[in-house]
Amino acid sequence: MDTREAIRAAREKGMDLVEVAPNADPPVCKIIDYGKFQYLAKKKANEAKKKQVVITVKEVKFRPGTDEHDYSYRMKHAREWLTEGDKVKATIWFRGREMTHRELGARILEKLEKDLADISEVEMRPRMEGNQMFTIFGPKRHKGSAKPASSGQTGGSGGPRPSPAAPATPAASAPPAVSAAPEAPTSSGENPQG
Numbered sequence: 001m002d003t004r005e006a007i008r009a010a011r012e013k014g015m016d017l018v019e020v021a022p023n024a025d026p027p028v029c030k031i032i033d034y035g036k037f038q039y040l041a042k043k044k045a046n047e048a049k050k051k052q053v054v055i056t057v058k059e060v061k062f063r064p065g066t067d068e069h070d071y072s073y074r075m076k077h078a079r080e081w082l083t084e085g086d087k088v089k090a091t092i093w094f095r096g097r098e099m100t101h102r103e104l105g106a107r108i109l110e111k112l113e114k115d116l117a118d119i120s121e122v123e124m125r126p127r128m129e130g131n132q133m134f135t136i137f138g139p140k141r142h143k144g145s146a147k148p149a150s151s152g153q154t155g156g157s158g159g160p161r162p163s164p165a166a167p168a169t170p171a172a173s174a175p176p177a178v179s180a181a182p183e184a185p186t187s188s189g190e191n192p193q194g
Contacts (some may be wrong), residue, residue: 003017005027006031009031010031013031013034015033015034016031016032016034017029017031018027018030018031018032018034018037034174043072053085055085055087056086056087057086057087057088057089058078058081058086058088058089059088059089059090059091060074060075060077060078060088060089060090060091061074061091061092061093062074062090062091062092062093062105062108063092063093063095063098064092064094064098064101064104064105064108065104066108071108071111071112075112075115075116078090078116078137079115079116079119080111080127082116082119082120082137082138082139083119083139085139086122086139087108087123087136087137087138087139088116088136088137089134089136090109090112090134090136091132091133091134092105092108092109092133092134093131093132094131094132094133095131099131099151102128102133105126105132105133106126109126109133109135111138112135113135116137119139119140120137120138120139120140121137121138121139121141122135122136122138123136123137123139124136155156171182
């Protein structure tokens with residue numbers, strides 16, 4: 001349809017001619033109410049934003065000589081953030097001669113990994129970058145842990161199935177046991193044979 005004719009047809013209906021797909025070979029236009037079109041587009045964008053999950057990475061900083069109290073205080077903060085669904089970046093900051101004792105920082109990160117193992121999983125193993133050693137923890141995925149539990153339950157229900165099969169095996173071995181049982185009394189009771 002010619003552009004002028006399309007504009008005339010839209011005006012007759014009291015609507016607008018809106019180009020919907022400008023990159024198509026013949027560009028696609030629709031005769032619609034442009035205000036309503038914009039409103040629906042904004043509404044769709046807002047709904048998409050609501051469904052969108054924003055995960056932030058929060059940082060906890062340590063030093064190689066971090067005291068036990070300071071460590072537990074920062075570990076509690078990391079635990080809170082992980083339960084809220086955020087990721088946690090644990091950083092050990094080395095200064096001067098501390099760089100020669102990187103194992104102290106590695107111990108702190110290992111301890112942190114053990115303390116947070118129940119609610120987190122390590123997304124990035126400890127690694128050095130300049131004068132910092134860091135690791136990243138992410139919250140455990142409950143859906144993933146539920147699947148192995150359900151498969152474990154089916155395995156548990158599969159467990160009783162072999163147990164009925166197990167009595168069938170002893171029943172098959174029962175006749176030799178029955179034939180062995182008469183032999184045992186005859187061998188033990190030599191008086192009846194003799």
